[in-house]
Amino acid sequence: MLITCPSGLSFEARKWKLGDRKVLLDKTNSTPIQRRALELVSGHVVSAGPYKFGKGEKVNWVEVASPDFMTALVQIRAMTKQIYEYDVWCNRCNQRIELSQDLAQIPVKPMSQTCIDHIATNAPIILKVGNAEVHWRVIRGSDLPRMENIDNQAEMAEVASCLHIAKIVTSEREYTDMLGIRSFYADADWEFQRVLTDASDLHEGGVTLEIDVRCKTDFCGAVQTQLIQLGIAFFDPSMEPRRSSASR
DSSP states (O other), X not given: OEEEOTTSOEEEEOOOOGGGHHHHTOTTOOSOHHHHHHHHHEEEEEEOTTSOOOTTSBOOTTTSBHHHHHHHHHHHHHHHOSEEEEEEEOTTTOOEEEEEEEGGGSOEEOOOHHHHHHHHHOOOEEEEETTEEEEEOOOBGXXXXXXXXXXXXXXXXXXXXXHTEEEEEOSSOEEOSHHHHHHXXXXXXXXXXXXXXXXXXXXXXXXXXXXXXXXXOTTTOOEEEEEOOOSHHHHOGGGSOOOOGGGO
């Protein structure tokens, strides 16, 4: 099957097979599971888009931008098993909410030409935030290990935001290392986060993993925004919750 990503990268891919779980679930393998999942099934490049892959070569997922990365994961999972079932818990009443997601129906937003050019040249996209100049970048496959094993949602949001920053320039100094960037981020006001989020929304494109979920408990009915979970069950159907036909 041909997989086409928002940047214009396209490649041949096969479905995941049950035998792939030996590699996907190998806890001794330090490669992030998302990258392992793509390396197992991705075939030859049909169109490299903004990347420097030769036609007929294999995709180097270390170099691929996260919007392409995540779009490829969802498309291959939909090709392998279209319906993804998982559970979340209501933020108000803490009751379980059973979700069944048709992955083929997830919309894919186009990537901006500015972002495509950024991937091709590696030249940052410059953002102005107050008196600071922020050199914005896409997150790539090489950044995934820095986001592994983070369970705290607030820390994950901070790390993801800071990985989008290559450099911050102020009148006093430049911040180029992750420790300095995270220190600047922690002291910034809320407008700083809004600018980073707006840049991602404007430029990146890709699959939309945020959905609104309503609690079905009679006394609750709360609505919450939820990320579609790409955990172990996403790559192993035996770990998906078992549903009775009445609950579907």
